[in-house]
Amino acid sequence: MTDTSIQKERPLSPHLQVYKPQITSISSILHRMAGVFLTFGLFLVTWGMVALADGRESFEYFIEFCQSTFGQILLIGWSAAFYYHMSTGIRHFVLDSGFLFEKKAASVSGFVVIAIAAILTALTWAYVYKDMLIGGAV
């Protein structure tokens, strides 16, 4: 009610309206989005641990959910988010130490962490589905 027009018109950071998306800003916002997504993954972690303690029936229901198509999509998403958040996190450690601030290094490292996350995710799920991949279509 008491808002003055000065307060209302002040732009708030991040000033998305004047910045062109770049790999540095994209990797930063993706890092946050992956973090939020991983936070929701903690509900699955809790479910799994409580189900294990609760007994065989609860645990098998939990495993059944994980093995369903929806569960597998979620798990692939969470593993990708974990690897991405981890790689970008390491990049942020390096940035905190004062390195990689040159224009080129900042951009290249942004792409490198995405590549590392993609490779780790692919390797993880290739191992899980190795029988299907090696054995061919059953």
Place this chain on the structure above:
Amino acid sequence: MSSLLKWNKGGLKSPMSRANGLGSAKTGLDHWLMQRMTAVVNLVLGLWLIYSLVFNVGATYTEVLAFVGEPLHAIFLILFVMSTFYHSVLGMQVIVEDYVHDEGFKIFKLLGQRILFFGMAIACIFSILQVAL
């Protein structure tokens, strides 16, 4: 309530004069440091957990019970829970403080997640101990 929130809108003071003289909360460094310390623990134990899950796909209920029953595994799992939940609360706090500008919702969100995640972490740790002991 509104008079308790020094930074609330309203009154005749300008935003600058409301912020002046308050100083820092003196806990910023601790937040920053804990976020990075838990990040390192998450890195190690998260990879360990993924490794353990991926190489034990198809394990039976009894095998999983035996795995969690190993003292070292139980300790790792409890540390993983403490570190990830703490890291998540700290990270979400940064995001909420950056993007949420409604004071009431912000406080509700920050307190709410802390209480909820504290409870969930206790449930996880209790479950691990129940299986392991």
